[in-house]
Amino acid sequence: MSLPALLLGMLLVGVVGGLYRTYRVEHSPNQAKFWGGHVPSTLPSGFFKGSALTGLGKNWQGKVFDRHKGKGINQFTDGKRYSFRVYPAAGLRDADMQVLRIDYNQPGNPWWLRFVVDEIVQVSPGHYLGKVHVKILPGLPFSLTYFELSST
Numbered sequence: 001m002s003l004p005a006l007l008l009g010m011l012l013v014g015v016v017g018g019l020y021r022t023y024r025v026e027h028s029p030n031q032a033k034f035w036g037g038h039v040p041s042t043l044p045s046g047f048f049k050g051s052a053l054t055g056l057g058k059n060w061q062g063k064v065f066d067r068h069k070g071k072g073i074n075q076f077t078d079g080k081r082y083s084f085r086v087y088p089a090a091g092l093r094d095a096d097m098q099v100l101r102i103d104y105n106q107p108g109n110p111w112w113l114r115f116v117v118d119e120i121v122q123v124s125p126g127h128y129l130g131k132v133h134v135k136i137l138p139g140l141p142f143s144l145t146y147f148e149l150s151s152t
Helices: 003-026 029-035 111-115
Strands: 046-052 060-066 071-076 079-090 098-103 116-124 127-137 140-150
Touching: 003 029, 003 127, 003 140, 029 127, 046 071, 060 079, 111 116, 111 127, 116 140
Parallel strands: none
Antiparallel strands: 046 060, 046 140, 060 071, 071 079, 079 098, 098 116, 116 127, 127 140
C-alpha cells in the first residue's frame, strides 16, 4: 500500500469516527437540554465548578471566567492552564442558536488544543451546559461530549 493511500485511509477512518461520535452526542438527552439553554445577559464571572459528563477529565475542576476581559482559564487539581476567550456567537453545529463560545486558539496553548472549541449555554441561574467540539476539517466540526459548569 502506498503512503498516500494509507494517509487517505486514515483520514477516512477519522472522519467516519468523528461523524459517528457527533451523531451519538447530538442524539443524546443532553442535546435537548442544550437547545433549551440560552446566552445570559452578562458573561459568567469567577470560578465555575466543572463536571465532565463522560468520566474523563477527573483532574479538571472547572473554569475561571473574567467577565470584563472576556477571557478565562481552566482549573485543574494541579493548577491553572489552557486559557481561552469567551464571547457570544452562533453555534458551530447548532447555527440557529446563540451560545457562549470558548475559544482555545490562544497564544501559549498547545497546538492540539487550538482545534478545540467549547460552547456553553445557561440552563438555569448559575448553571451551564457545555458542548466540546473539535475543528479538524474546515466546515466540519465534530462534537465530542458535554460538560456542566456550576457557580455553586
